[in-house]
Amino acid sequence: MEGSHTEAGGPRLVIHGVRGSTPTGGTDTARYGGHTICMSVDDGAGRVLILDLGTGLRNLQADLPPRSDGYVFDVFLTHYHWDHLQGLPFFLPIYDASNRFTFHGYGWEGMGVEELIAGTFRPPWFPVALADTAAEKEYVALNGDPIRVGDLTVSWTRLNHPQGVTAYRIDGPNSSIVVATDHEAGDPEFDEALSVLGQGADVLIHDAQYTDGEYELHYEGWGHSTWTHAVEAAQATGVGRMVLISHDPSHSDDAVDAIVEDARRSFAHLDAAYEGMAIPL
Numbered sequence: 001m002e003g004s005h006t007e008a009g010g011p012r013l014v015i016h017g018v019r020g021s022t023p024t025g026g027t028d029t030a031r032y033g034g035h036t037i038c039m040s041v042d043d044g045a046g047r048v049l050i051l052d053l054g055t056g057l058r059n060l061q062a063d064l065p066p067r068s069d070g071y072v073f074d075v076f077l078t079h080y081h082w083d084h085l086q087g088l089p090f091f092l093p094i095y096d097a098s099n100r101f102t103f104h105g106y107g108w109e110g111m112g113v114e115e116l117i118a119g120t121f122r123p124p125w126f127p128v129a130l131a132d133t134a135a136e137k138e139y140v141a142l143n144g145d146p147i148r149v150g151d152l153t154v155s156w157t158r159l160n161h162p163q164g165v166t167a168y169r170i171d172g173p174n175s176s177i178v179v180a181t182d183h184e185a186g187d188p189e190f191d192e193a194l195s196v197l198g199q200g201a202d203v204l205i206h207d208a209q210y211t212d213g214e215y216e217l218h219y220e221g222w223g224h225s226t227w228t229h230a231v232e233a234a235q236a237t238g239v240g241r242m243v244l245i246s247h248d249p250s251h252s253d254d255a256v257d258a259i260v261e262d263a264r265r266s267f268a269h270l271d272a273a274y275e276g277m278a279i280p281l
């Protein structure tokens with residue numbers, strides 16, 4: 001049950017998956033966790049906001065007690081790369097007719113949200129097609145005004161990643177969190193958009209997949225940032241706290257520790273995301 005429910009202090013965003021690109025097994029990534037990106041806010045009364053559907057969705061599933069009258073899920077997708085969708089076919093609530101899902105996201109090159117999610121959720125890539133699952137489903141293309149989900153308000157902007165990516169801001173009753181994963185900093189227009197989205201927010205969860213050395217050597221243009229980029233974004237938005245996410249699959253727990261140690265010299269209130277981390281909203 002760790003981190004799944006509203007407490008006296010208000011809702012919390014719980015991080016269920018932290019890894020970029022592909023899940024990692026093995027003992028040397030067990031401390032931060034090997035699941036790909038997924039986070040949620042559970043109101044404890046049957047309404048759950050989910051941000052991305054990576055394999056971390058397995059951890060959320062373990063946290064959800066059975067409900068006879070079902071759950072209402074609002075899913076916000078940053079983009080449609082495999083590592084952000086791969087958990088959905090293995091998420092048992094999608095097969096239960098008492099549950100309702102609303103999927104929010106951007107279209108891409110004429111494809112709508114449903115088509116983009118269903119692309120690999122169908123035979124022969126998976127035995128069942130998304131359209132044949134029992135839960136009630138609705139697909140919403142993002143545009144215009146922010147969306148209310150219970151006592152949360154969700155707003156967004158588009159950032160820099162192959163095929164595009166959406167950064168979200170979740171404003172809760174006590175605090176506000178911006179999630180900018182799978183964003184490559186360095187394009188002034190996108191960096192400014194993130195800075196505008198994050199003005200007045202409390203926490204920035206930002207992609208920090210690479211070290212500066214790795215980025216310069218191999219990964220410029222791959223769609224991810226370094227911890228230096230992340231710290232610059234935090235300083236531009238003026239947030240008080242920052243959380244690094246999208247840990248590279250080749251980075252052991254010790255390597256992530258080293259990144260945190262380096263980054264804290266530039267931004268003191270900084271942590272690396274781990275599975276089960278809960279941030280007040």
Ligand SMILES: [Zn+2]
Pocket residue numbers: 079081161182223
């Ligand atoms: Zn991606």
